[in-house]
Amino acid sequence: MPFIKVWIHFVWSTKNRIPFMHTREIRQTIFTHIKENAKEKGIYIDFINGYTDHVHCLVSLGIDQSMSKIMQLIKGESAFWINKHGICGEKFEWQDEYFAVSVSESVVDRVRNYIRHQEEHHQKKTFAHEYNEFIEKYDFQKFK
Template identity: 60%
Template sequence: MSYMKIYVHLVFSTKNRVPYLNTFDLRVKVWKHIKENASEKGIYLDMVNGYSDHCHCLISLGSGQNIEKLVQLLKGELSFWINKNQLTPEKFSWQDEYFAVSVSESKVDAVREYIKNQEKHHQKRSFADEYQEFIGKNNFI
């Protein structure tokens, strides 16, 4: 039997960073749905949270899974579900781009905490600031 554990911190934002997910209750509903959908598709979504214009996921990749396909499955189905249920006043969609970085086993708990505290975190800083920090920290530029 093969064993693998590859954690990925995934971040994606709403199209043009429009704050579609602008209430706590809506976010709870959306995060619950993405977790259920991931489970149905055999995606191990360890943690999900975010704010009005973006989503953070901590995913453990399974054998035969790749990031691009997982992102497509998660974002595509979630957009469809939000629009089908008319959860936003306008047509909802995600940006095409996303961030995905590997997370070492020793940092998984810290990433969980970071994702868990998105509501509090974004009382003090914008997603634009978080975006710049994420880019810099992970040497994307």
């Protein structure tokens, strides 16, 4: 049996960055559901949090899991569930795109802490600003 540990930091936003998750209660309801649903599907979410218009998620990939399949399962099912239960009061959608970056074992605690403090973080910086920083920091524009 192979032994692997590959950490991925996923970030995705609501469609058109609409602040559907405008209260802490809505966010916690959604994040709890995502984590429970992921567990049922064999996806290990170490930590999940976000703000009004986006989500950060630290995942340990399983041996037969791909990033695209994980995002399809998490985003697709959660949007369906949110709409079915009227969590946001209007039609909810996730943006198609997402970020996914590998995380070294040596900085997992730092990433976990960063994800944990999203609400405070976004009192100082918008998601649009953070988005542009991700593009620049990880040099994503060269892949377009």
